[in-house]
Structure formats: structure tokens, C-alpha cells
Amino acid sequence: MTVIYHEDDGDLQVLADKVIGIIGYGSLGRPMALNLQDSGLRLQVAVNSQETHAVALADGLPPLPVEQVAKNADLLLLLLPDEVMPAVYLERISPHLTRAHTLIFASGYNVAFGYIEPPPFVDVGLVAPRTFGAAVRERYLNGQGFYSFIAAGQDASGRIWPTLLALAKALGSLRAGAVEVTMQQEVELDLFMQQAILPAVHHILTAAAGLLFKRGYPPEAAMLDLYVSGELNDYLQRATEEGLLHALRLSSLTGQFGIFSRLERFSETRLERLMELTLEEIRSQHFAREWAREYADGYPRLRKLLQHQERLDLWELEQQTIELLRGI
Secondary structure, eight states: OOOEEOGGGOOGGGGTTOEEEEEOOSTTHHHHHHHHHHTTOEEEEEOSSHHHHHHHHHTTOOOOOHHHHHHHOSEEEEOSOTTTHHHHIIIIIGGGOOTTOEEEESOSHHHHTTSOOOOTTSEEEEEEESSOHHHHHHHHHTSOOOEEEEEEEEOSSSOHHHHHHHHHHHHTGGGTEEEEOOHHHHHHHHHHIIIIIHHHHHHHHHHHHHHHHHTTOOHHHHHIIIIITSHHHHHHHHHHHHOHHHHHHTSOHHHHHHHHHHGGGGOOHHHHHHHHHHHHHHHTTHHHHHHHHHHHTTSHHHHHHHHHHHTOHHHHHHHHHHHHHHTO
């Protein structure tokens, strides 16, 4: 049975005498660091660029060299991009690890796929927010908290779970809830969402916009009804609070009949097979190897894909619609 942890499961006293090392101060590193700081924990920060160096200084967290933080900290939160982290870990962190260290990841990617192999004498854990970095900070400040996945990858000390739960509490995640998974499950679920669900949604919205434009509907009206109005977001928000079926039932009776009577029309065997194929590519590490080659080559395919997307007329119409609605 799945275990879900809440506020009472974490004890901040577990971390009272610990130094938390933040390796990476980007879109996730900064929000997590600020949350931990506001929870009263002692931090040391290492950055990987001049830009984040200036941001950390402005936040009152003077950056130190990675090697120094690796030596000084009891818990190391490795928050660099997945493709960058293995080299930094191998060259600047791993030589300084001792039995007193705990490695904490926000993504299971490198451990699950073997790009980082922690020594057997350290604790290894995962606290992986299920939202954007900015929301990690916003939901801490407003008291809402954010959902996360939590996993114990290696329990050398026998104390990994109290440490993980205390950290999740300090971050603000236990206010919403932390779901226990394995590190392998976390990364596979994350990649599946990115590679199966989001591409399908993206394709549906852009294909629908193209069809409506061709049939003479004003672009501003089409874009508004498809997603710019926020109605789709409101529907998804209600689904997160009360469930998908309940959100659908909030539609008018006409809407409910239209939705449920046309569901089978979109039940495509080919779509299910594409999802199966995508999941298999993730679990077999085919995608991880593909991404490693892309990173090593300097992102040539990613640049081409982005350029192709940026050339689509749809985005200009989208911006025009947003500006018109906001009166810009």
C-alpha cells in the first residue's frame, strides 16, 4: 500500500545540528534553499554560474566552492541539471564523501540510470517536488505546501527516513503530502509525463488551433476558447482538488453529454501503443542514452527542434491574443 507522509511525520530537530549544502542555485535550488533558510536550518551554497552567484549573494547566501561545501555539509542537496551533475559529482564532490554524509536528490535520474553511483557508506535519498521551482517557494510562503515524491535510495546509517522527513517538512512539502516511491519510479513517472502526456496535449491544442483558423474562426476567439481564457486550467485545478470525474460533471448537461458520448471516438489503440513505446524507451534507458549523446554533442537536435517550434505562426497569434486581452 502506498505511504503518504504529512506534517506530523517530520521532526525538524533531526536537522538542528546539521549543515545543509546546496549544490546548484537555479530554478529549483534557489526556492529550496530559501525555504530551508526560512525553516531555520544552517545552509552553505555552491553555484555553477556567475549569474546564480550574484543571485545567491543578493539572497544573503554567499557562495562557496563546491569542494568546500562538500567537505563542510552533512547533507548535500544535488540540484544541478541532470546532464551537468555527473561530472560535478565525480570531480568535485565524490572525493570528499565520508560516512557522515547524506546525498539528497530532487530527481532520481542520475542514480536510477547509473550516471552517479554513490559509495555504499553514505545515505542517499530523494525529495522530488511535483511542481515548478517557483511554486515550491510560493506555496511555502502561502502555507499551502507542495506535493512531492520521497524515496530512500540507500540507508547506510539506518537514519535516512527521519532525515528525509525532516527535510521534506523544512521544505514545506509535508504540508501538502509526500508520496513514497522508489527513485526508479520517480524518474520513470517524470519522464513519462514529459514524453507522453505533454506532447499529446501540445499536439491536440496546436492541431485544434490550426483547424479552427482554416475554418474561418477568428484566431483571438479560437485561442481564447482553447486555453488562453484559463478555463482549461480551471478545469484541471478542480480535478486536482476533487477528481477528474467531478470536474467533468461541473459542465452543463449539454457539455457532459458531448464529453461522454465522444470519449470512445478518441480511444485510439495507436495512442495507447505510442504510450507503451514511450514508457519502454524510458525504462530500457534508451532515452537516457539518447539524451547523453545529445548533451555530449552540444544539443544540435534540441536546437533544431526549438527553431522549428519558434517558426510556427501560431505563437505570434497567441501573443497577439494575450496582448489584446490584457489591453497592452
